[in-house]
Amino acid sequence: MTxxxxxxxxxxxxxxxxxxxxxxxxxxxxxxxxxxGLEGLELLKKNNYVAVFTDVEMPSMNGFEFVAAVRKxxxxxxxxxxxxxxxxxxxxxxxxxxxxxxxxxxxPMTKDNLVAAMRHLKLLA
Amino acid sequence: xxxxxxxxDIIDTLGLLENILLEAERCSKAGGANPxxxxxxxxxxxxxxxxxxxxxxxxxxxxxxGFESMLDRARRGQAEVSHALIDAGLSAVxxxxxxxxxxxDTEAIVALTAQFDSxxxxxxxxxxxxxxxxxxxLSRKAKGILDAAQKKGARTYMLNKxxxxxxSRESYESLPxxxxxTSAGAHIIATWPPHSEIDRSQDQAVLQILCASTLTAEExxxxxxxxxxxxxxxxIVADETLLQKKTSSMPREPRILIVEDEMVSRRLLTHMLDPxxxxxxxxxxxxxxxxxxxxxxxxxxxxxxxxxxxxxHLDGRTALRxxxxxxxxxxxxxxxxxxxxxxxxxxxxxxxxxxxxxxxEGYLVKPFDKHKFxxxxxxxxxxxxS
Numbered sequence: 418m419t420x421x422x423x424x425x426x427x428x429x430x431x432x433x434x435x436x437x438x439x440x441x442x443x444x445x446x447x448x449x450x451x452x453x454g455l456e457g458l459e460l461l462k463k464n465n466y467v468a469v470f471t472d473v474e475m476p477s478m479n480g481f482e483f484v485a486a487v488r489k490x491x492x493x494x495x496x497x498x499x500x501x502x503x504x505x506x507x508x509x510x511x512x513x514x515x516x517x518x519x520x521x522x523x524x525p526m527t528k529d530n531l532v533a534a535m536r537h538l539k540l541l542a
Numbered sequence: 543x544x545x546x547x548x549x550x551d552i553i554d555t556l557g558l559l560e561n562i563l564l565e566a567e568r569c570s571k572a573g574g575a576n577p578x579x580x581x582x583x584x585x586x587x588x589x590x591x592x593x594x595x596x597x598x599x600x601x602x603x604x605x606x607x608g609f610e611s612m613l614d615r616a617r618r619g620q621a622e623v624s625h626a627l628i629d630a631g632l633s634a635v636x637x638x639x640x641x642x643x644x645x646x647d648t649e650a651i652v653a654l655t656a657q658f659d660s661x662x663x664x665x666x667x668x669x670x671x672x673x674x675x676x677x678x679x680l681s682r683k684a685k686g687i688l689d690a691a692q693k694k695g696a697r698t699y700m701l702n703k704x705x706x707x708x709x710s711r712e713s714y715e716s717l718p719x720x721x722x723x724t725s726a727g728a729h730i731i732a733t734w735p736p737h738s739e740i741d742r743s744q745d746q747a748v749l750q751i752l753c754a755s756t757l758t759a760e761e762x763x764x765x766x767x768x769x770x771x772x773x774x775x776x777x778i779v780a781d782e783t784l785l786q787k788k789t790s791s792m793p794r795e796p797r798i799l800i801v802e803d804e805m806v807s808r809r810l811l812t813h814m815l816d817p818x819x820x821x822x823x824x825x826x827x828x829x830x831x832x833x834x835x836x837x838x839x840x841x842x843x844x845x846x847x848x849x850x851x852x853x854x855h856l857d858g859r860t861a862l863r864x865x866x867x868x869x870x871x872x873x874x875x876x877x878x879x880x881x882x883x884x885x886x887x888x889x890x891x892x893x894x895x896x897x898x899x900x901x902x903e904g905y906l907v908k909p910f911d912k913h914k915f916x917x918x919x920x921x922x923x924x925x926x927x928s
Binding site for chain 1: 551585703709718
């Protein structure tokens with residue numbers, strides 16, 4: 418049996434982070450959780466992730482700053498980043514894309530929009 | 543996570559939102575919204591909306607979306623934090639609390655949602671950038687840089703960055719937002735609070751970043767990911783060297799500072815205090831700090847300060863913290879601490895207890911009671927032994 422792929426779930430609010438991680442684990446991945454971009458960057462150094470699902474509004478380092486920081490580092494060139502937020506304004510989607518995010522989920526994260534995003538990114542068949 | 547647990551989370555979040563709304567209501571009178579409160583209100587409204595979204599309770603989600611959108615505009619300086627907005631926010635919290643308890647008033651929720659929509663439409667219509675007023679302690683060096691930038695025609699901006707209060711010093715001092723501001727073409731003048739002074743009673747706090755630039759807010763905000771607003775900054779200059787001028791040991795008339803934004807209370811307090819010393823009167827938190835510092839620099843610090851808790855621009859409790867800090871920096875906390883009396887229109891035990899912890903000598907509840915007033919005055923008058 419091959420080792421499960423690892424996904425980082427990043428959100429400062431436990432009530433969003435925990436259910437997101439549960440959904441992702443149910444789809445056959447390992448998960449780790451971070452409460453903001455700074456913690457996320459530390460975890461990226463330690464573990465090998467295929468993707469990060471990140472909130473936008475977080476303290477200290479928000480989702481946009483996180484994407485910008487990750488995309489500056491060539492070591493993470495293949496890391497997929499999905500922005501998850503309730504801010505469904507088009508300018509946020511455009512900003513996330515221009516910074517190098519690979520996908521976008523409008524919260525709440527459900528099995529449906531998660532599976533759709535993962536299929537789009539070829540994380541699921 | 544069960545729906546039941548999520549409901550508890552929602553109720554907690556609504557409670558936090560209600561607290562900050564009440565705090566904002568106390569501190570914001572005509573034009574005096576506190577940008578830090580707006581940032582935190584936005585955060586809780588955002589979380590509460592997300593929580594209702596997860597439970598797929600669309601009607602509540604829509605209500606909070608309206609409120610969140612207004613707060614989002616407000617924190618970007620595109621809308622005013624009016625009394626109407628705070629009132630509507632409090633009504634929303636009330637309705638949602640009732641909803642969570644099973645008392646569903648669909649009609650009221652829909653009506654309030656429409657109210658937010660119309661606020662949003664009219665704020666988009668006027669679309670005017672609001673200027674804010676802000677104030678925090680500044681070193682002499684930073685004050686020099688600020689003055690020089692302003693002389694060259696630069697505008698001053700405030701960026702309010704939410705931070706996790708458990709952040710390490712190293713991370714705090716090298717947040718990515720600093721590099722982003724610089725690359726956007728703005729110059730960082732000072733930040734507040736320093737790492738050692740972060741208020742760790744909550745899990746999140748606001749880092750204020752004062753910057754200057756000849757660019758417009760719009761030009762800068764394309765490259766930073768937090769709201770940035772133009773600000774009128776009133777510096778509180780922290781003197782690095784202890785003041786050499788000694789406070790006079792000669793008996794002199796007591797000096798009194800009255801900080802009160804509301805006209806009737808101001809006149810009444812001045813009338814009552816006039817026989818007891820020389821009174822200076824100011825109307826908001828930043829002016830109180832400036833006045834306090836000027837009195838020290840004149841070698842004649844205030845003996846008594848009557849400080850309103852509800853104040854525009856900088857609330858009384860925060861102002862009190864700054865006053866005590868200024869005294870400490872100058873060694874006045876031992877030599878000549880001012881006696882501070884907090885005044886408040888609300889008999890609000892939480893605020894009053896908070897003020898005691900932060901070092902005031904007493905409090906007066908408005909309308910002022912002559913007996914209580916005499917009692918307090920007897921306790922704090924400089925010629926009294928205690």
